[in-house]
Amino acid sequence: MRALQIQAPGRAEVVDIAMPQPGPGEVRVRVTLVNTCPQWDLHLDAGEPMFVGQQISYPYTAGQPGHEMVGVVDAIGEDVTAFRVGQRVAAWRDAGHHRQGCYAEFVNHLEANLLPVPDHVEDRAVASLELAMCVAVSILPLKRLGAIEGKRAAVNGLGPAGMIAAQMLRAEGAASVTGFEPHPARRDLATGYAVDEALDPHDPATIERYPHRHCAECLEVGVDCAGYPDAVRFFMDRVRWHVALFAVQRHDYTYARTHSGLTVVGYAGHHRAAAEYALEMIAAGKLDLRPLISVELPLERYAEGVALLRQQQALKIGFRP
Numbered sequence: 001m002r003a004l005q006i007q008a009p010g011r012a013e014v015v016d017i018a019m020p021q022p023g024p025g026e027v028r029v030r031v032t033l034v035n036t037c038p039q040w041d042l043h044l045d046a047g048e049p050m051f052v053g054q055q056i057s058y059p060y061t062a063g064q065p066g067h068e069m070v071g072v073v074d075a076i077g078e079d080v081t082a083f084r085v086g087q088r089v090a091a092w093r094d095a096g097h098h099r100q101g102c103y104a105e106f107v108n109h110l111e112a113n114l115l116p117v118p119d120h121v122e123d124r125a126v127a128s129l130e131l132a133m134c135v136a137v138s139i140l141p142l143k144r145l146g147a148i149e150g151k152r153a154a155v156n157g158l159g160p161a162g163m164i165a166a167q168m169l170r171a172e173g174a175a176s177v178t179g180f181e182p183h184p185a186r187r188d189l190a191t192g193y194a195v196d197e198a199l200d201p202h203d204p205a206t207i208e209r210y211p212h213r214h215c216a217e218c219l220e221v222g223v224d225c226a227g228y229p230d231a232v233r234f235f236m237d238r239v240r241w242h243v244a245l246f247a248v249q250r251h252d253y254t255y256a257r258t259h260s261g262l263t264v265v266g267y268a269g270h271h272r273a274a275a276e277y278a279l280e281m282i283a284a285g286k287l288d289l290r291p292l293i294s295v296e297l298p299l300e301r302y303a304e305g306v307a308l309l310r311q312q313q314a315l316k317i318g319f320r321p
Contacts, residue, residue, distance in 0.1 A: 003104035006060040009047030020108040022077035029071040033123040034102045036317045040065035063101030067094035070127045088117040090129040092275030124290040132278035135164045138244040147242040149173035154219040156235040157226035158190045165223040166194035171286040293318040
């Protein structure tokens, strides 16, 4: 069968590999749509680790880093009870980069890492369930704190994760959602779709409107999806009560005395309940992932897709193997 394999930084090829055979507790899925995870794809293409201290060797595992996937069950291994052949499923958890990934015609997944997809939910709406699960891990603690409903909310960074976080804040009853994003096209896409307003954090008018955490119409709760120290500092200086740190942290952040009274929520780790929460939102029409896919391409045009991501001309690329 056909699968994508990154042979070296900047060089990916479609190769022929053996058809995977599902073992005990595994499900073989015919992939109908798999989306890029820009962080992983761009780092692997550049030969850089996504996480500090990680080592990368090439050729990289076939099919990786594809993991945001929806497909149809093609075969099941022993002891699989939750799924049947012909059933649509989506992956809610990445099983690890040591296993064949989803940039392939078929892939084996652990039964526990899949969720059934309702019939009325189209592929584009659910392929990025795994990312939605990740974001939900940051939203759910804020919900338990009673920090969202009726509050003025904000999202820092309107990439794919930020678009999801903003929709979840809206669905949980935020009085308003403001997005901070330097890229004009992303601000345009997000406005109305995900946020009530999208502001350039570098614009003096933005600073004038939100000069500090205690301004008259201050923001009360926020989710950081940017991750850069200066961007996080900007955000923490403008959100009064609760900030959830979602973005991958590569550098230390500074918690200043001026942040007294601010609750900072760390990342608790992936879990199935967050995936089920995200899928319920998708099925109910409260979370729309379709606009995140800027273009669909065949696997053979993977390099073109990565170039679009690197140039910030796309949020995600969808591939139909």
